[in-house]
């Protein structure tokens with residue numbers, strides 16, 4: 354039975370990866386800060402009636418600041434595959450908290466790579482990078498050869514980690530690679546991100562639980578895809594040896610305004626009657642036309658995003674409507 358180690362296991366992507374790898378008969382190990390937070394996490398569907406986790410899923414307490422402990426756990430598990438998904442996930446917040454962002458993203462990745470380098474049989478390693486590494490790209494869409502020009506501490510820390518994964522691949526011959534992930538969403542997305550905030554707002558307004566939805570601005574544009582597809586791509590990336598970096602994107606750019614229009618249309622309401630704005634929610638630095646070219650992933654891995662933008666929003670709104678039925 355193959356063994357896998359996942360950081361960020363309770364997040365959106367981590368939880369979909371667990372679902373996928375349980376289907377594929379892996380033994381799964383994950384790093385958590387607080388095991389008692391499990392009931393409210395994206396893994397709660399795996400808790401049986403008795404509150405016991407699936408017997409092939411093991412959670413380990415740990416923190417990236419405690420490299421000795423991490424080294425001990427990883428050395429004991431001896432994973433075949435390693436998916437590093439953890440880290441502060443908001444580009445906007447990184448402008449306020451650059452130091453902790455760079456620690457949680459950049460230094461954490463470097464510590465893991467150092468631990469893996471010392472293992473007698475290092476696992477294949479995937480780093481979850483971000484389109485934010487391209488911040489102000491010279492062209493659109495971006496691909497694996499686009500220069501890295503981040504515009505936020507978040508993007509810079511992701512770029513550092515991605516470069517480190519590449520350096521360990523070339524300098525130390527480890528099977529380390531990065532998925533350059535564009536925005537990807539699902540019913541498991543946290544309400545801090547605009548897709549879920551809008552879907553939740555539209556559903557709650559429809560049910561009479563809230564009057565207004567307050568947003569920063571409608572002008573931002575993103576390349577949004579379906580999270581379970583992106584997680585499947587991550588797994589495919591590690592099955593294709595020697596491993597390599599891939600852009601994972603839908604290849605289509607949409608605005609926050611389109612998102613709002615579709616979400617409110619799903620609940621038969623006019624968004625103009627319900628949306629207001631707060632200047633404090635405006636992102637001061639917006640990436641320029643963050644649209645990815647997923648051609649390499651399609652050609653080599655046979656991968657593509659399967660859920661179109663409108664359908665993705667409809668699924669989010671429906672799941673939120675069901676929560677407040």
Ligand SMILES: C[C@H]1O[C@H](OP(=O)(O)OP(=O)(O)OC[C@H]2O[C@@H](n3cnc4c(=O)[nH]c(N)nc43)[C@H](O)[C@@H]2O)[C@@H](O)[C@@H](O)C1=O
Pocket residue numbers: 442443444445482483484485534535536537545546547548550567568569570571572573574575609634635636639
């Ligand atoms: C690729 C990248 O993708 C994600 O980061 P993000 O793109 O910043 O995601 P978001 O959903 O917070 O913002 C999207 C857009 O929506 C605008 N927007 C307007 N009004 C609100 C608002 O009220 N809240 C939020 N959050 N955004 C708002 C905001 O200004 C921006 O234009 C992460 O997965 C990240 O980890 C990652 O790597």
